[in-house]
Amino acid sequence: MANELNTRSQQILEAIIEEHIATAQPVGSRAITARLAVRLSPATVRNVMAELEEQGYLCSPHTSSGRIPTEQGYRFYVDTLLRVSGIGRRQKDRIETEYQWKGLQMSELLRAASKALSSMSSYTGLVMLPRLQKTIFRHIEFVKLSSSKVLVVFVTQSGLVQNKLIEIDEDLTAAELEQITNYLNRTMAGLSIQAMQNQLLSKMAREKALYDRLLQRAMRLSSAAFAGDPEGDVIIEGTSLFLEQPEFCDMERMKRIFRAFERKSVLFELLDRGVQGSGVQIIIGSETEHSEIAGCSLIAASYSSRSGSLGSLGIIGPSRMPYAKVVPIVDYTATLVSRLLDNDSD
Amino acid sequence: MANELNTRSQQILEAIIEEHIATAQPVGSRAITARLAVRLSPATVRNVMAELEEQGYLCSPHTSSGRIPTEQGYRFYVDTLLRVSGIGRRQKDRIETEYQWKGLQMSELLRAASKALSSMSSYTGLVMLPRLQKTIFRHIEFVKLSSSKVLVVFVTQSGLVQNKLIEIDEDLTAAELEQITNYLNRTMAGLSIQAMQNQLLSKMAREKALYDRLLQRAMRLSSAAFAGDPEGDVIIEGTSLFLEQPEFCDMERMKRIFRAFERKSVLFELLDRGVQGSGVQIIIGSETEHSEIAGCSLIAASYSSRSGSLGSLGIIGPSRMPYAKVVPIVDYTATLVSRLLDNDSD
DNA sequence: GGTTAGCACTCAGGCGGCAAGAGTGCTAAA
C-alpha cells in the first residue's frame, strides 16, 4: 500500500477533518467540493475518499453516509497538515486580563490557569500539580501545636507551599524546634525534595547511634515531614463543558469519562507524559491507552520555573477538536504560568 | 379543603412515595395494593390517590399514568411519615474502617468525609469548608521568603491550616518577624478571626500615630494576612453518581446541574443554611431557590468542634431519594467529623 | 357511607411500513 499521500489527497483529508470538526457530522463528498480551493466534482472527491478510507485515514459509520476521520486521520492531520499560528493578540489579552494572576500563591495560580484554559478553549482544563519530589527545597518551618503535634510547613523554590501535620512522641521545646529548623534550612537549601529525602535517610542510616541528639531529632522529624508524597493531583475545571459535546450524548460513555475525572490518576498519568517533552503534545484517542476516555484527545504542554520543568497543563476534549485554535491557547498558558512562577520565585 | 390527611391516606401516600423512590416510575394503584398491609382494592386506592392529587401531594405526568409525588408530597413525607432509625452497625463500621481518618489535617479530613458521604449514600457528597471568619485563632507564623515576600501561616483551633503570601514594602529582619509573631500569638490567641480582625482594625485606627514602630508593623502585616477571606469553598465528591440517576437523562438539565457544581456558590449557600440548625436538615426541590438544581434535594447536617459550629456537610441528589437510608449516613458522618475535629484540636 | 367490580377511555411506547434525502460505488463517456 502506497502510504504516501499526494497533495490533493492531503488537501481533501484536511478539508474533511476540518469540516467534521466544525459540524460533528459525517462529511460527504459534496460538502468538500464547496470547501476546496480547486474546483473538483463530487465524484472525484469520492474516489479520493475511498482511497483515504482504504489507507485508514477515514471510515464511514455505515454504507452511504459521509466519512469521519479515524484516529490515524487525526494523527496525520495533527502531524503534517496542522498549521499552528501564534496566539492572537486578542486572546492573549483576554487570558491576561480576565484572570487575576498577580500575587497568587502557586496553587491559586495553577487553579486560575486551569480555569483560563477551560474558558478560553471551551473544553475541560487540566493542570497537574508539580510532583513534590522533583521540586527544589527552599524553606521549612515547624509550628508546634501541642505537646504531641507539630505542623510542618515547607516552601519550594517555585513557591509551592505544602503543610503537613506530624505526630511526635517526645516533647520538643520551641527553642529546640527552632534549632532544628535552622539546621535544616541551612544544610538543605537548594536540594530537590527527593535528594533531600535521600540525604536524610542515608545520614540516619550512616550515623545510627547519632551522637548529636538534636540532629537525630531533626532527621526523624523531617523524614516524617516528607514521607508519603501524596500521589499526583490534577486541577480540573470546566467539566460541564464536556456535556456540551454532541458526540457524548451517550450517557454510558459520559459516565465513564466522569469517573475517570474523579479518579484523576488517569489524567495525571497522561499529563505526566507531557512533562518531559518540550512544546505542545497531542495525545489522540487510544494513544491515551485508557478505554474510559475513548474518543478523547488531550493537548498538553509543560510548565517550568527557573529550577526546571515542574509539571504540565492542558485541555481534554473529544478528538474532534479545533486543534488549530486550541494548541496556541495551551502553549501560551504554559509559558505564561512559567513566567509567573519565575517572577514569584524571587 | 380539609388538609388533614387521615391515617389511611397517609399510609397510601407513604407507599406511593416509597415505591416511586424504589422504581423511579410513576406508580399505579395496583402496585400500591400489593405494598399495603391492609387489603384494599385498586379502586379504593384510586379514590384516595385522586384526593391526594387534589390536595397537592401527588401529580400525574399525563392522564392515565401512575402518580408521582410533588414537592409538597416529599415535604409531608419527610416531615411526618419518615421514621429515621439510627445508623446500622455495619454501615457505621464501613464508614469508620473504609477511610483513613486518623492523623489527617482538617482539609484532608473534610475531603475524606465528602468521599465517605458519597460512597456510602451513592449520591454526591458535599462538605463546606469552615468560614474562616468564624473560626478561632490559634497560632500564626511568618516565614520570610524574600525581601519583599512573606508567607503567613495560621492555624485555627480546629486545626485548619491556612497560608497566604503577602507582599511587604519594607524589609523586616527575621528577629523583627519573630517579635511580631510572638506578639500576635500572645495577644490574639482564643479570639475568632473576625474578632481579631476587628481588634486589629480598631487598634490601627485608634493609635494612628503608633509610637511603637514594631507594633505598627505587626498590625499592618496581620491585617494584610487576614484580608480577603476567600468566599466559601465546598468539597464535592461523586458527581459522576449524578449521571446514574434515571431522572436526569435529559442532557440540558444535567448541564445546568454540573454548571452549578462548578460555580459552587449555590451549594455553599445551601449548606450554609444548615450551619445554624441542629440535626439533619432536608431541603427539597424549589426550597433550594435555585432553578439550576430543580428536582434535587439536599440533606445536610452541621459539624462542629469544641469551639462551636464550623460548617455543614451532606449530600445532594434527586428529590426521589431514599431519605430513610441517607439521613442516618449524613447524621453520623457529621458527628464523626465533629468528634475527630475535637480530638485533633488538643 | 365507604368499598369494590366493571367498563369505557386515555395515553405512552413500540413496531412496521413508507417516503425523502443524503451519500456512496460503479460504469461509461469525455
Next chain:
DNA sequence: TTTAGCACTCTTGCCGCCTGAGTGCTAACC
C-alpha cells in the same frame, strides 16, 4: 484522469396501528 449518470444503500422522520398500563366514573355491594 476526471466527470456525469445512475442504481443502490442506509438513516431519519413520519404516520398509523396496536398493546398495555392506568385512570375516572358508575353502579352495585356490604
